[in-house]
Amino acid sequence: xxxxxxxxxxxxxxxxxxxxxxxxxxxxxxxxxxxxxxxxxxxxxxxxxxxxxxxxxxxxxxxxxxxxxxxxxxxxxxxxxxxxxxxxxxxxxxxxxxxxxxxxxxxxxxxxxxxxxxxxxxxxxxxxxxxxxxxxxxxxxxxxxxxxxxxxxxxxxxxxxxxxxxxxxxxxxxxxxxxxxxxxxxxxxxxxxxxxxxxxxxxxxxxxxxxxxxxxxxxxxxxxxxxxxxxxxxxxxxxxxxxxxxxxxxxxxxxxxxxxxxxxxxxxxxxxxxxxxxxxxxxxxxxxxxxxxxxxxxxxxxxxxxxxxxxxxxxxxxxxxxxxxxxxxxxxxxxxxxxxxxxx
Amino acid sequence: xxxxxxxxxxxxxxxxxxxxxxxxxxxxxxxxxxxxxxxxxxxxxxxxxxxxxxxxxxxxxxxxxxxxxxxxxxxxxxxxxxxxxxxxxxxxxxxxxxxxxxxxxxxxxxxxxxxxxxxxxxxxxxxxxxxxxxxxxxxxxxxxxxxxxxxxxxxxxxxxxxxxxxxxxxxxxxxxxxxxxxxxxxxxxxxxxxxxxxxxxxxxxxxxxxxxxxxxxxxxxxxxxxxxxxxxxxxxxxxxxxxxxxxxxxxxxxxxxxxxxxxxxxxxxxxxxxxxxxxxxxxxxxxxxxxxxxxxxxxxxxxxxxxxxxxxxxxxxxxxxxxxxxxxxxxxxxxxxxxxxxxxxxxxxxxxxxxxxxxxxxxxxxxxxxxxxxxxxx
Numbered sequence: 024x025x026x027x028x029x030x031x032x033x034x035x036x037x038x039x040x041x042x043x044x045x046x047x048x049x050x051x052x053x054x055x056x057x058x059x060x061x062x063x064x065x066x067x068x069x070x071x072x073x074x075x076x077x078x079x080x081x082x083x084x085x086x087x088x089x090x091x092x093x094x095x096x097x098x099x100x101x102x103x104x105x106x107x108x109x110x111x112x113x114x115x116x117x118x119x120x121x122x123x124x125x126x127x128x129x130x131x132x133x134x135x136x137x138x139x140x141x142x143x144x145x146x147x148x149x150x151x152x153x154x155x156x157x158x159x160x161x162x163x164x165x166x167x168x169x170x171x172x173x174x175x176x177x178x179x180x181x182x183x184x185x186x187x188x189x190x191x192x193x194x195x196x197x198x199x200x201x202x203x204x205x206x207x208x209x210x211x212x213x214x215x216x217x218x219x220x221x222x223x224x225x226x227x228x229x230x231x232x233x234x235x236x237x238x239x240x241x242x243x244x245x246x247x248x249x250x251x252x253x254x255x256x257x258x259x260x261x262x263x264x265x266x267x268x269x270x271x272x273x274x275x276x277x278x279x280x281x282x283x284x285x286x287x288x289x290x291x292x293x294x295x296x297x298x299x300x301x302x303x304x305x306x307x308x309x310x311x312x313x314x315x316x317x318x319x320x321x322x323x324x325x326x327x328x329x330x331x332x333x334x335x336x337x338x339x340x341x342x343x344x345x346x347x348x349x350x351x352x353x354x355x356x357x358x359x360x361x362x363x364x365x366x367x
Numbered sequence: 368x369x370x371x372x373x374x375x376x377x378x379x380x381x382x383x384x385x386x387x388x389x390x391x392x393x394x395x396x397x398x399x400x401x402x403x404x405x406x407x408x409x410x411x412x413x414x415x416x417x418x419x420x421x422x423x424x425x426x427x428x429x430x431x432x433x434x435x436x437x438x439x440x441x442x443x444x445x446x447x448x449x450x451x452x453x454x455x456x457x458x459x460x461x462x463x464x465x466x467x468x469x470x471x472x473x474x475x476x477x478x479x480x481x482x483x484x485x486x487x488x489x490x491x492x493x494x495x496x497x498x499x500x501x502x503x504x505x506x507x508x509x510x511x512x513x514x515x516x517x518x519x520x521x522x523x524x525x526x527x528x529x530x531x532x533x534x535x536x537x538x539x540x541x542x543x544x545x546x547x548x549x550x551x552x553x554x555x556x557x558x559x560x561x562x563x564x565x566x567x568x569x570x571x572x573x574x575x576x577x578x579x580x581x582x583x584x585x586x587x588x589x590x591x592x593x594x595x596x597x598x599x600x601x602x603x604x605x606x607x608x609x610x611x612x613x614x615x616x617x618x619x620x621x622x623x624x625x626x627x628x629x630x631x632x633x634x635x636x637x638x639x640x641x642x643x644x645x646x647x648x649x650x651x652x653x654x655x656x657x658x659x660x661x662x663x664x665x666x667x668x669x670x671x672x673x674x675x676x677x678x679x680x681x682x683x684x685x686x687x688x689x690x691x692x693x694x695x696x697x698x699x700x701x702x703x704x705x706x707x708x709x710x711x712x713x714x715x716x717x718x719x720x721x722x723x724x725x726x727x728x729x730x731x732x733x734x735x736x737x738x739x740x741x742x743x744x745x
Binding site: 074076127131133134135136137138140141142143144145147148149151152153155156157160274275278279281282285328329330331333334337338340341344345346358359 | 509526694705
């Protein structure tokens with residue numbers, strides 16, 4: 024092995040990344056969408072002081088009920104209206120489960136991590152149960168997927184700018200809505216009265232209560248809105264991305280979203296960047312198979328088994344959490360139920 | 368007052384909320400079964416839950432074989448429940464039992480296959496040890512990360528579960544695939560299998576019950592157990608008392624992983640006989656329910672594991688004969704946890720006036736969410 028082997032490999036990797044950029048960029052946002060929406064749910068929940076590890080389950084339930092709605096209405100309404108109804112039902116499912124989580128954590132003051140675990144197990148059970156009971160025996164598929172927005176060919180084929188444009192614009196409606204939702208949330212959380220109140224009840228609920236903010240109402244509102252967004256993530260999985268439902272199809276995305284929340288230091292934009300990072304890691308795993316590199320780098324990358332690339336996002340989450348988490352500070356009252364004095 | 372009653376009264380005070388939670392969970396699940404029956408080909412059937420629960424009971428306790436099946440399903444849950452329960456005692460929520468189970472199962476399967484022709488007295492203990500070591504090593508990683516950096520074990524263990532499943536699939540495909548089978552799997556374990564006691568009851572059940580009492584002894588009678596409980600109840604107080612929360616956190620996760628690895632080992636050596644990608648994985652989540660239902664107490668875990676073992680043993684018969692999907696077991700589990708977490712509901716329905724028995728350890732679990740490592744506990 025000569026002295027220049029490693030720098031040359033790094034150079035080849037950079038060249039390779041540049042060459043596959045047009046293939047890589049357009050699929051990143053799609054892969055990051057459920058993570059980004061889940062992370063947004065986590066940010067909105069935790070900023071108000073409620074830990075939600077049930078995002079995974081809420082996504083799964085929303086994905087299923089959205090799919091089920093499309094499945095049931097496809098024949099009577101036609102494909103597109105059925106899908107739209109499915110998306111609405113998915114978001115509503117998220118909101119209803121958010122109401123349940125809020126009731127458990129805010130009113131009953133149940134342990135928030137147990138409540139979230141319950142949500143995950145329940146989601147696995149309920150969706151698996153109904154899937155086996157209703158969808159599998161019917162032998163037919165769902166209503167299909169939302170149509171993609173097609174970027175005009177002249178724009179998409181432009182060098183450098185083309186791939187970046189298609190990363191954000193050559194997508195389905197839910198994926199494209201992510202950027203809007205993230206920016207709106209960032210603005211709302213740090214520039215509006217609602218955001219100030221949210222952060223107040225998340226940092227110091229007693230002080231917030233003293234100045235007349237209804238802590239319970241604020242937390243309910245945040246958890247429900249956040250979980251509705253997680254419901255949209257579920258809709259993305261079954262009604263925009265795959266068009267099918269499989270048991271346990273969220274596959275840990277809700278938990279990666281939580282890691283993205285911590286990575287992004289409890290801000291919408293930061294957690295979106297975290298989601299993009301994980302999306303990139305996943306996309307990279309696909310690209311190395313579809314467009315293998317050449318030369319020494321290609322030989323090296325081929326010697327790494329595909330399962331290792333598939334495990335990359337998960338391992339990266341662990342490494343990033345271990346590296347980042349110690350240096351980030353969560354909202355002070357995160358995870359702590361609030362009780363008014365004298366009502367312990 | 369009846370002396371027996373006097374002795375049982377305090378035990379009932381602890382057990383009544385879990386017992387009522389189970390009753391309530393079955394009632395709600397019955398409603399789910401009735402409502403969902405309207406959407407099936409057989410049509411609306413208000414008596415379906417009775418038929419389903421009767422099949423569940425027959426499949427789990429209806430015959431000698433059924434009871435043996437229940438115990439076989441309960442054994443890994445005892446190990447898994449202990450793994451989660453021990454973690455909770457130290458304020459750690461080990462959701463990684465599924466991954467540690469897989470690593471333990473894989474290690475035991477590979478070792479067992481390598482020693483397939485050696486005498487049972489050599490191969491079987493070594494294979495079990497390999498499973499324990501594999502699980503312990505895989506539990507150590509999140510334990511160490513939590514202790515040193517504050518990376519919360521709930522997220523890291525779930526990520527490691529997925530990573531373990533993928534990497535072990537690769538290992539079976541590319542490293543240890545046994546020739547002559549149509550699907551990727553490890554070789555025959557031959558002589559390394561756990562001895563069978565009768566019907567399909569294997570020796571692993573005895574190990575599992577022994578583990579219950581060993582962990583109970585460690586928690587109640589040793590310095591280590593005292594330190595674990597103290598770190599779980601109040602990490603700062605533990606540090607002021609001269610204990611080492613960092614060390615205890617890493618060690619507890621390692622022991623927890625070891626127990627989960629043992630669950631995987633006895634499942635391979637006593638039931639399946641080989642490791643193939645896709646085996647499991649209900650043990651992971653079932654163990655959480657077992658530990659919460661048993662209130663992290665080893666004896667409670669023993670009973671909870673038998674209950675959930677009975678569910679797993681009886682559910683296939685229920686699904687075949689009444690076509691109520693097997694996943695109803697997951698729904699019942701979730702409901703049990705729901706009613707335990709929100710015991711307010713149980714208290715209202717059954718008019719229980721017992722003092723609120725909090726799952727106190729969870730305060731530490733949730734409190735450490737933001738990533739305060741035990742090394743920096745205030």
